[in-house]
Amino acid sequence: MRSRSAIESLRAKIEKIEGRKPCPKSVLPFGIDKVDARLPGRGLARGSLHEIAGGGNGAIDGAAAALFTAGIAARTSGKVLWCITRPDLFEPALAQAGLHPDRVIYVEAGDDNIVLSCAEEGLRHGGFGAVVAEVARLSMTASRRLRLAAEGTNTIGIALRRWRRQSEAVDFGQPTAADTRWRVSIMPSEPLPVPGVGRHRWLVELIRARAGESTDFELEACDAAGRLALPADVVHGPAAVEGWRRGASA
Amino acid sequence: MGYNGRRRVVLAANITAQAAGLHVGMAAATAQVLVPGLLIRPADPAADATALNRLALWVLRHYAPIAAADPPDGIVIDTTGTDHLHGSEAAMLFTMIERLEASGFAARAAIADTWGAAHALARYTDRPIQIVPPGSTVAAIAPLPIAALRLPPTMIAELRTLGFTRLTDLMVAPRAPLTLRFGPEVVRRLDQALGRVAEVIDPIRPAALIEVRRNFPEPIAAAETIARYIGKLVAQLCTMLEANGLGARHLDLICHRIDRRAQAVRVSTAMPTRDVKRLVRLLHDKIETIDPGFGIETLDLAATLAEPFNMKQHASTLVEDAVPDVSDLIDVLANRVGEHRVYRAEPVVTDVPERSVRRIPALTPETGATWPTQWPRPPRLLTPPELIETVALLPDHPPVSFTWRGIRRRVKRADGPERVFGEWWKRDAELAAVRDYFRVEDDSGERFWIFRAGDGQDSATGSHRWFLHGVFG
Numbered sequence: 001m002r003s004r005s006a007i008e009s010l011r012a013k014i015e016k017i018e019g020r021k022p023c024p025k026s027v028l029p030f031g032i033d034k035v036d037a038r039l040p041g042r043g044l045a046r047g048s049l050h051e052i053a054g055g056g057n058g059a060i061d062g063a064a065a066a067l068f069t070a071g072i073a074a075r076t077s078g079k080v081l082w083c084i085t086r087p088d089l090f091e092p093a094l095a096q097a098g099l100h101p102d103r104v105i106y107v108e109a110g111d112d113n114i115v116l117s118c119a120e121e122g123l124r125h126g127g128f129g130a131v132v133a134e135v136a137r138l139s140m141t142a143s144r145r146l147r148l149a150a151e152g153t154n155t156i157g158i159a160l161r162r163w164r165r166q167s168e169a170v171d172f173g174q175p176t177a178a179d180t181r182w183r184v185s186i187m188p189s190e191p192l193p194v195p196g197v198g199r200h201r202w203l204v205e206l207i208r209a210r211a212g213e214s215t216d217f218e219l220e221a222c223d224a225a226g227r228l229a230l231p232a233d234v235v236h237g238p239a240a241v242e243g244w245r246r247g248a249s250a
Numbered sequence: 251m252g253y254n255g256r257r258r259v260v261l262a263a264n265i266t267a268q269a270a271g272l273h274v275g276m277a278a279a280t281a282q283v284l285v286p287g288l289l290i291r292p293a294d295p296a297a298d299a300t301a302l303n304r305l306a307l308w309v310l311r312h313y314a315p316i317a318a319a320d321p322p323d324g325i326v327i328d329t330t331g332t333d334h335l336h337g338s339e340a341a342m343l344f345t346m347i348e349r350l351e352a353s354g355f356a357a358r359a360a361i362a363d364t365w366g367a368a369h370a371l372a373r374y375t376d377r378p379i380q381i382v383p384p385g386s387t388v389a390a391i392a393p394l395p396i397a398a399l400r401l402p403p404t405m406i407a408e409l410r411t412l413g414f415t416r417l418t419d420l421m422v423a424p425r426a427p428l429t430l431r432f433g434p435e436v437v438r439r440l441d442q443a444l445g446r447v448a449e450v451i452d453p454i455r456p457a458a459l460i461e462v463r464r465n466f467p468e469p470i471a472a473a474e475t476i477a478r479y480i481g482k483l484v485a486q487l488c489t490m491l492e493a494n495g496l497g498a499r500h501l502d503l504i505c506h507r508i509d510r511r512a513q514a515v516r517v518s519t520a521m522p523t524r525d526v527k528r529l530v531r532l533l534h535d536k537i538e539t540i541d542p543g544f545g546i547e548t549l550d551l552a553a554t555l556a557e558p559f560n561m562k563q564h565a566s567t568l569v570e571d572a573v574p575d576v577s578d579l580i581d582v583l584a585n586r587v588g589e590h591r592v593y594r595a596e597p598v599v600t601d602v603p604e605r606s607v608r609r610i611p612a613l614t615p616e617t618g619a620t621w622p623t624q625w626p627r628p629p630r631l632l633t634p635p636e637l638i639e640t641v642a643l644l645p646d647h648p649p650v651s652f653t654w655r656g657i658r659r660r661v662k663r664a665d666g667p668e669r670v671f672g673e674w675w676k677r678d679a680e681l682a683a684v685r686d687y688f689r690v691e692d693d694s695g696e697r698f699w700i701f702r703a704g705d706g707q708d709s710a711t712g713s714h715r716w717f718l719h720g721v722f723g
Contacts, residue, residue: 065628066630068723070629090627091607094628095623100618102616104595110587113268114586114587118583122579125579128576184723186722188662188663200723
């Protein structure tokens with residue numbers, strides 16, 4: 001017990017030396033105990049920067065990563081600023097992940113640098129629920145700028161990483177100032193007792209978390225309110241699924 | 251129809267008249283013989299001049315801070331520092347010409363480094379829109395006839411007699427004999443067109459313009475100094491706007507340099523405003539685009555487009571949090587990337603996916619409308635849809651496998667079809683068109699949105715080829 005309080009006091013001292021405002025950061029929980037328990041502060045920190053990328057082919061199309069981001073943005077309040085370079089985002093899909101079209105303001109910028117500067121303006125403004133920047137390159141300097149801009153506000157900054165070629169995706173290993181770093185890869189959808197595609201599933205890897213451990217989860221994709229879910233066979237064990245399947249086919 | 255000396259001649263002819271063989275300068279009697287029942291209107295130069303001034307004012311309000319009438323038939327615009335608001339120079343010219351045509355004007359436009367070159371290109375080339383990249387003025391205007399040079403007609407006739415037909419002839423001719431024979435005018439006009447001699451546009455100013463001006467005894471050049479005086483000018487301007495009950499939509503800052511060139515900056519806001527801080531912020535973002543040269547001697551700030559703007563009282567509630575106002579940030583971003591690039595998406599009632607989204611200005615009032623949620627839509631849409639090779643049973647089965655971008659994928663699960671009919675009530679070509687959409691998942695779990703053009707039975711409904719239209723997350 002004593003050692004813990006010593007660590008706490010040391011942390012406070014370090015924060016004081018770093019010159020950060022001692023404002024208690026509020027967080028946006030995912031609403032899934034298993035995920036929230038692994039995150040420092042039990043949720044995504046507001047007023048900070050988070051990095052999200054797709055895995056496999058998702059590094060190029062960024063489809064699952066975009067929906068994961070939309071789900072987070074949907075659960076914030078206020079408007080959302082979404083900065084893009086490539087005009088292939090299909091807005092109805094974001095609406096299906098819970099992000100109402102009235103809430104999203106898109107900025108179509110020419111290149112990564114303009115995206116970053118627009119996102120920085122958005123974060124510094126502080127009136128948005130979330131600011132999303134679709135970028136390929138994110139240097140340490142750029143990410144630190146975004147983080148500093150977000151600090152002291154209630155806005156969640158999200159860098160949605162997306163590359164033109166698979167070979168460029170190794171860039172994701174480079175250090176940045178982001179609080180958490182996620183990789184969202186697609187998995188086969190929920191098996192149904194009838195032919196068809198069930199609820200989409202993702203492998204969500206928390207690659208890095210400041211003051212936390214990396215881990216991964218198998219999750220079901222966003223519902224109409226932007227909430228993720230644990231697959232039924234994980235919650236209740238495989239037997240529950242089997243039982244349901246028998247019941248459905250009987 | 252008007253008088254040239256004592257002769258009645260044709261001064262202007264519309265496209266139909268030109269097709270009938272009439273041209274400017276033809277004797278009126280000849281024209282009447284050529285076309286029986288010709289409709290003739292006497293020329294009214296005074297009315298033409300006022301109409302041209304009105305057009306110049308319209309350009310000033312909507313397009314550029316420095317614009318002036320260029321009689322008898324032109325408007326000269328300094329587009330520096332304004333094209334960012336319209337996307338690009340080409341987009342700006344295109345919309346301008348389109349709007350002029352919609353109101354019954356036949357217009358042609360050109361952008362070049364100098365007034366003289368743009369004047370020549372707009373009148374003596376066959377393209378209605380022309381943009382000459384900086385630095386290539388000489389090559390662009392060299393093949394034009396010498397009539398393009400804004401010289402009196404008698405002088406042009408004399409030059410033609412001497413064998414000068416094109417501008418390139420004049421460019422290579424020795425200058426001293428030309429000046430000796432015709433006076434300084436020929437060489438001056440040529441130099442103006444080539445940018446060797448500066449030519450100042452005297453911008454048009456409407457009578458009731460709200461404008462403040464500051465002259466400096468010593469020319470200023472440092473960015474900090476410019477920023478400080480922008481702050482002072484904006485504060486003055488906002489007081490004047492308040493007295494008139496107006497808010498600015500367009501704010502023009504014109505910096506008159508000591509070499510008599512003007513540098514203009516325009517910022518625009520989505521809603522009328524007279525918030526000093528906000529307007530200063532917008533102008534400060536643009537300081538880096540001002541080239542002070544050897545120094546600026548006069549700063550001129552005008553609200554060229556102002557709209558009524560009255561104070562409103564906000565009712566406060568005890569329970570609800572105030573919705574943060576983001577309109578100031580929208581203005582900052584719009585002035586940085588262009589107005590039409592900051593937008594919201596609005597649903598359009600249609601079944602065809604690529605037509606179901608419309609871009610609307612970011613500050614349009616909210617409607618609460620959204621897309622139907624029962625049919626899954628992919629977050630990434632390919633435009634245009636990409637052709638894929640498939641192995642599929644007709645008419646209503648999803649493919650067993652397909653090849654996209656050189657990779658063959660076996661379909662493990664599929665959902666569909668979702669049938670989309672062509673909008674025959676809007677487009678004749680889509681009278682019978684049908685698309686059958688499937689959501690398919692391959693072995694590795696990747697999900698795609700594919701469709702078959704046609705219903706699988708009747709070839710009138712489509713080509714029966716398969717396309718990949720989107721990627722699911």
